[in-house]
Amino acid sequence: MxxxxxxxxxxxxxxxxxxxxxxxxxxxxxxxxxxxxxxxxxxxxxxxxxxxxxxxxxxxxxxxxxxxxxxxxxxxxxxxxxxxMPSELQHVDIEDYAQGYPFTYSSEDMPDLLRSIERQHHDPQRQIDSWARRFVNTDGPTDTLHMLSEMTRAIKREFTYVGRPEKGTQSPIETLARRKGTCRDYAMLMIEAVRALGFAARFVSGYVYNPTATEARTGGGNTHAWVRVYLPGSGWVEFDPTNGIVGSRGLIRVAVARDIYQxxxxxxxxxxxxxxxxxxxxxxxxxxxxxxxxxxxxxxxxxxxxxxx
Structure with a gap:
């Protein structure tokens, strides 16, 4: 603590x-x-x-x-x-009905989650949809948390982080095509990807720090951006695609919004x-x-x- x-x-x-x-x-x-x-x-x-x-x-x-x-x-x-007092990955508890993907949010939650499921960017050729579907198993059940964690790690592993001091954010399709971007670009890509799969997601602006001397985090020295996904049983769970981490360890929330411009x-x-x-x-x-x-x-x-x- x-x-x-x-x-x-x-x-x-x-x-x-x-x-x-x-x-x-x-x-x-x-x-x-x-x-x-x-x-x-x-x-x-x-x-x-x-x-x-x-x-x-x-x-x-x-x-x-x-x-x-x-x-x-x-x-x-x-x-x-x-x-x-950051939460760890092992503390993500998911209701039985939502542990496997796909699932449907409860009738009590759905009215309040609808705007956070709604896509914000045009994807006429369904490029984001196709990229998101690669994390869904085709030959067996898909574990919800594992799928979201693997998507988070894949962005960290397959994309190149490039700091950009100018205002503005790449569209998710631009980030997917260029394979590089900033933390806010990665956050918007992941938000659109999980929304394409039917998840409620929000943009988070805040700060990142190194919890210990042996844990390095990318994105320090400036504000940081990541994603929250709503998982029944644990509520809004943090996913940081820039660092490939799940949970709030090393992350300080300042603002949570449906869209980056909020x-x-x-x-x-x-x-x-x-x-x-x-x-x-x-x-x-x-x-x-x-x-x-x-x-x-x-x-x-x-x-x-x-x-x-």
Whole structure:
């Protein structure tokens, strides 16, 4: 049950002062049974004229900031302390009726899962469908968890991870054709693939870290993306195709959404002379604190007030 000290700094720089419109910030980790937010501080420079917090339709914490003065630099500095209790693959329990594929979600769950089963990208030649079907046994029963785990590992094994700082995401068909991409490209490919098989899936934005010195994770130093699939008996289960892992070990959830564009960490507008924008840099640093003396007290597990400076 490690404690994590997480620093996420996003910096925008401009040639001359520009004005800032409304900004939407999603960097506060979600509170859940496997991750407890102990302390959270968000510093914004220049200080916003107003900031308010809300929960979106998925229950993500969102800060809305507005500004009243121009500046040549805009910095979002998020400092988090978190207790993480990750789930392991062996703790994925699936109801008997869903252990073998195919299966049908229960009548109680189906109405709430339908939009997460619905495909988001056109696949006129059924390329994603064909790729997804390769993981289904043709000569015997298909174990549900094994099939999803093998798909996760196959993306890690057969595709080349290439970091891309620019905004945007490849379509799943582009990722399949190029055999390379970023974590968000891989997440969207797997989401479309499992949806093609009838599973409910969602996009997750958050952070990745190395749980131990011997466990390396790809995607650090920036935000990370992966997939959640709904499995009766365990609910939403994490699958990280970039690292080929199942479960939340090394993964910190911030935003969960049906589509990637609903989980952008920071978005907003600015106005000024054309060509004013110079650069955007993102720095994410996660320190794993395994200090024996730092044991949580019940009061420590309650979120403290988030301060805005």
């Amino acid at each position: 490690p404690f994590l000290n997480l620093s996420h700094i996003t910096r925008y720089t401009y040639r001359q002062p520009v004005s800032f419109g409304e900004h939407r910030i999603m960097v506060r980790p979600r509170e859940s049974y496997d991750q407890h937010l102990i302390d959270a501080e968000l510093n914004i420079d220049p200080a916003p004229a107003d900031i308010r917090w809300l929960q979106d339709v998925f229950g993500n914490s969102v800060a809305i900031a507005t500004f009243d003065r121009p500046a040549r630099e805009l910095v979002f500095d998020s400092q988090i302390r978190l207790q993480h 989980a952008v960490p920071i978005s907003g507008t600015w106005s000024g002379f054309p060509g004013s924008f110079l650069d955007m840099t993102v720095s994410v640093d996660i320190n794993v604190d395994r200090s024996v003396s730092d044991k949580p007290r019940p009061a420590d597990l309650k979120p403290r007030k988030t301060t805005i400076c």
